[in-house]
Amino acid sequence: MDRPSAVERSLRKAAPHEIFDVIRSLIERRHHARSVELLMADYAMTRLQPIGVLPHTLPPLSVHDSAPGRAFGAQKPHCVYDASTSTVTAHLPVSVRGDRLGVLSVRVEGGEDGLAADAVEQLQEYADALAHEVVVAERDTDLFLQARRAERLTLAAEMQWQLLPGRSCARPEYSLGAQLEPAYAIFGDSFDWAASADDLYLTVSNGMGEGIEAAMLTSLMVNALRNARRAGLNLSDQAYLADQAIYGQHQGSRYLSTLLLRFHLPTGDVEIIDAGSPRIWRLRNGAVEAVELEAQMPLGMFQDTAYISQHFRVEPGDRLLFVSDGVYDALSPGGEKYSFRALAASITSTRLLPASQVPRAILQELLGYRGSGPAVDDSLVVCLDWHGRPDPAGAG
Numbered sequence: 001m002d003r004p005s006a007v008e009r010s011l012r013k014a015a016p017h018e019i020f021d022v023i024r025s026l027i028e029r030r031h032h033a034r035s036v037e038l039l040m041a042d043y044a045m046t047r048l049q050p051i052g053v054l055p056h057t058l059p060p061l062s063v064h065d066s067a068p069g070r071a072f073g074a075q076k077p078h079c080v081y082d083a084s085t086s087t088v089t090a091h092l093p094v095s096v097r098g099d100r101l102g103v104l105s106v107r108v109e110g111g112e113d114g115l116a117a118d119a120v121e122q123l124q125e126y127a128d129a130l131a132h133e134v135v136v137a138e139r140d141t142d143l144f145l146q147a148r149r150a151e152r153l154t155l156a157a158e159m160q161w162q163l164l165p166g167r168s169c170a171r172p173e174y175s176l177g178a179q180l181e182p183a184y185a186i187f188g189d190s191f192d193w194a195a196s197a198d199d200l201y202l203t204v205s206n207g208m209g210e211g212i213e214a215a216m217l218t219s220l221m222v223n224a225l226r227n228a229r230r231a232g233l234n235l236s237d238q239a240y241l242a243d244q245a246i247y248g249q250h251q252g253s254r255y256l257s258t259l260l261l262r263f264h265l266p267t268g269d270v271e272i273i274d275a276g277s278p279r280i281w282r283l284r285n286g287a288v289e290a291v292e293l294e295a296q297m298p299l300g301m302f303q304d305t306a307y308i309s310q311h312f313r314v315e316p317g318d319r320l321l322f323v324s325d326g327v328y329d330a331l332s333p334g335g336e337k338y339s340f341r342a343l344a345a346s347i348t349s350t351r352l353l354p355a356s357q358v359p360r361a362i363l364q365e366l367l368g369y370r371g372s373g374p375a376v377d378d379s380l381v382v383c384l385d386w387h388g389r390p391d392p393a394g395a396g
Contacts, residue, residue, distance in 0.1 A: 007129050016137035020051060023104075023130050031123070033108050034087060038094070038130070039068055040102040040147040043161065044183040045360045048072065048103055051147045060150060067091055068103040073357065075100065077124055079114045088115050092127040096135050098170025100356060104130060154185045159215035161186075163222050165193050168356035173265045173389050174200060178382040179359035181326075181367075188214030188256075189324045189380035192222055194229065198265050201229055204322040204382050206257040206278045213254075220246055221256050221299060235262050239273050239299065239307035246300025255300035259322060266389050268314045273307050275299050278380065279328065281347060283319040288344040291320070316388035319355070321347055326379035327366055338366065358383040 007026060014022040024036040039048035039061065047060040048068050063069040071078040071091035078091045088110030094102045104127040108115070115123075134144050153161070160180070168177040176193060180186045188207015193200065203225055207214045224242040233241065239260055246255060257276035264270075276298035280291040291312065297305050314320070328338055343362075350361045359381035366379060 005125075005129070007126060011129060011133045016139075016141040017143045019130065019133045019137055023126055027106055027123070027126055031106070031108055031119070033106050035105075035107045037105040038102060039105065040144060041072065041100060042148050042150040042183075043153070043157075044150065044181070045167070045179060047150050049147050049150065051143070068105055072100060072103050075354075075356075077120050079120065081110065081112050081114060083112075086111070090115055090120055090123050092120075092124050094127050094131045094134070096131045098168050098175060098356065099135075099166040100168055101131055101134055149184075151184050154211075156211045156215040157184055157186045159212075159219060160188075160190060163190055163192070163219060165191075169193065169195075170356075171195065171200075171265075173387055174263070175355040175385040175387070176202075176383070177354070177356035177359050178380070179363055181363045181379045186378045187211065188218045189326065189378045190218045190222060191322075191380065191382050192225065194226075195265075200261075200263040200265060202259075202261045202263070202322075202382075202384070204259045204278050204324075204380065206276075206324045206326075206380070207378070208254055208256060217246070217250075217254050217256060220249060221258065225260070235260055235271050235273055235309055236307045239275060240305070243275075243297075243299045243301075243305050243307070244303070247303050250300060252301055252303075255298040257298045263314070263386075268316075268386065268388060270312050270314055271309045272312070273309055275307065276301075278322055278324045281321040281323065281343070283321070283347055283351060284315065284317070286348075286351070288347050290340075314386040316386060318386045319347075319351070319358075320384045320386070321358075321362075322380075322382040322384075324378070324380040327362075327381060355383040355385040 010022050010026060011019050020038050027033045027036050038051045040051060042049055046063050048063060049060045050058040052058060061068055063072055067078060067080045068091045071093050075093045075095060080089045086109060087107050089105055089107040092104045094104050106123050138144055178191050180189055187210045190205045192203045205221060207218050221242055224245040225238055228238040228241040259277040260273040262271040274293040274295050276295055282289055282291050293310055296307055328343060346362050346365045350358045353361055362381050363379060
């Protein structure tokens with residue numbers, strides 16, 4: 001019988017706010033590390049924030065042009081030699097099932113040849129164990145959530161971020177990434193996902209309104225859909241019950257444009273309900289095209305709306321982009337709307353990036369188009385790369 005490692009046992013015994021102190025002590029003792037640092041990715045995914053004694057901490061580092069940022073982006077260990085101190089710093093991604101949380105940086109004595117492969121592997125195991133415990137610890141301590149903040153969140157943004165399942169995830173069949181902007185003052189756009197052995201459920205919603213009202217409306221929808229999904233209902237009934245929950249609360253005065261999808265993992269069949277949706281774009285064989293669907297009523301607009309599923313199929317190598325109207329309705333400083341051509345160019349230019357990095361990159365290009373002024377709406381991009389289920393017959 002496999003038993004938990006000594007590292008895992010030590011972490012499980014620690015108080016939630018002490019797990020990083022425990023891992024740091026273990027690494028310092030076993031690897032004679034000179035320093036051990038945990039950096040958490042901020043909500044905008046542009047900075048890595050060192051954990052310290054909050055609110056006092058070290059200056060953040062850029063995700064884009066720093067050594068820890070290189071490990072974070074590539075999701076691989078990155079070692080840097082410092083001749084002045086004869087040390088090597090190993091930067092190790094801290095991630096859980098594809099959800100990128102941050103970077104663990106460990107500085108030890110070493111030469112220009114860097115660290116031995118087995119030493120890097122051992123340190124990565126520490127980072128992996130820490131990642132799992134951070135996710136669990138966040139239920140009972142604010143330490144790691146506070147460390148993610150480069151600035152204060154609005155209350156609406158606080159409510160929205162607590163709804164989300166993560167910002168990326170991966171399985172052999174698919175990779176997912178998502179990002180909301182402005183990260184610290186989002187309104188009502190949201191996404192959710194959940195997977196079983198053979199199905200991936202994904203919802204993408206375009207929020208209505210602003211501030212607390214928008215966040216409360218989105219919270220009602222997300223929890224209604226989760227409740228229906230966890231009751232084992234099919235996609236049409238999930239949409240119906242969420243629709244009635246929103247209508248019962250607001251009598252049609254407030255509603256949500258939402259996409260509901262179920263991916264059948266063995267076959268790539270996609271069941272979808274387009275309830276006044278955000279838009280879907282597909283990148284296949286280098287060409288960008290819109291996925292045309294029959295639009296149905298937004299959730300909560302009318303009483304007793306019946307929703308009908310549609311179907312299409314994804315193929316290995318397909319990339320799907322789900323985009324809210326805060327992206328395609330964005331205006332340049334001169335008042336020109338962001339066009340399909342501009343979005344298609346952005347999708348094409350990011351084709352070599354992994355799914356987890358695509359939303360951030362597209363939103364960054366959008367910011368360059370829109371200019372530095374305040375956004376009139378929040379923007380959401382979700383990226384799904386479809387790999388298909390591996391063939392067991394070809395595994396050998």
